[in-house]
Amino acid sequence: MSIDVKNLNKKFGAFVAVNNVSFHVKTGSLTAILGPSGSGKSTLLRIISGLETADSGEIHLTGAESTYQSVKDRNVGFVFQHYALFKHMTVAENIAFGLNVRKRNREETRERVQELLHLVQLEGLDKRYPSQLSGGQKQRVALARALAPRPQVLLLDEPFGALDAKVRDELREWITHLHKETNVTTLFVTHDQHEALEIADRILVMNKGSIEQEGTALDIFDHPASHFVAQFVGETNYIEASLCEPELVCWGSFKFSVNGYKMGDKIRIYFRPNDVYVSPTPETLQVKGVITETRFRGPLIELTLDIGEDKFITALIPKGVALASGYKKGEEVFLGITAFHSFRV
Secondary structure (H helix, E strand, C coil): CCEEEEEEEEEECCEEEEEEEEEEECCCCEEEEECCCCCCHHHHHHHHHCCCCCCEEEEEECCEECCCCCHHHCCEEEECCCCCCCCCCCHHHHHHHHHHHCCCCHHHHHHHHHHHHHHCCCCCCCCCCHHHCCHHHHHHHHHHHHHCCCCCEEEEECCCCCCCHHHHHHHHHHHHHHHHHHCCEEEEEECCHHHHHHHCCEEEEEECCEEEEEECHHHHHHCCCCHHHHHHCCCCEEEEECEEECCEEEECCEEEECCCCCCCCCEEEEECHHHEEEECCCCCCCEEEEEEEEEEECCEEEEEEECCCCCEEEEEEEHHHHHHHCCCCCCEEEEEECCCEEEEC
């Protein structure tokens, strides 16, 4: 039930949608393809499913060559962003569709539909039509329909993209539970970094048709491999500077220890808002700033800080710390940076 993609390429005219992509998805894992619109992630998923044909490269599903197999021979379940339910069919009929196409017997189909209604928590709604369901319920029906024929691989294309924020949060938790129950090898596409970071075992970050980085959520968040990953995954700040001494970048009172650069290189230092330490009084190696905005973010308070030279950075600090320190707009504060990443510009 593994997925192996080797040197996959796909063009639409002069546009390169997938550029020499290779990766491996382990059996039973939940893997995300994360990237912005136009990065090639949905095209890649459609090629794996058989809905698109690659210009070159190979696809192996569960160890078998599948590059030129038809959709029906790949034993893959596919869930679209906008559900693609049959409006004239009931919930039960939608779920049973793939089983009926495969001419499974009536009793087997009935039992499988009831099993899936229980699994996706839609018992009692089997006779409803899609128009009588909420968005979250429709997506559960779509997932049940994809799982009905017992696919070896489940592919999800922006599965929560059409839902509102609260329903998306609920379904993310639910699909994690569903994956543990079914243990189906799952590959899902998303542009939502929080979604990928929260539920995926591994993440493939795509940009301009290529994979920029592959790893766990912690790997990618804490150790971005490129400018793009540092900027796209998680909130981030950056400053640009040069070496002031060998292996040392100086910016104001900040000193960043780096290696692999030479004098004269332009260097960009990235750091997360949660890695900005703010204090009301000056401490060693800090920079002065002025609070220009405060925003309530639930358990955190977001501060926008003017640090001079038309440069603003964002800090996220615990609500209790912010309230105890009395931070407010217009107040002068001092800040340090506790973790960072550097790249040559």
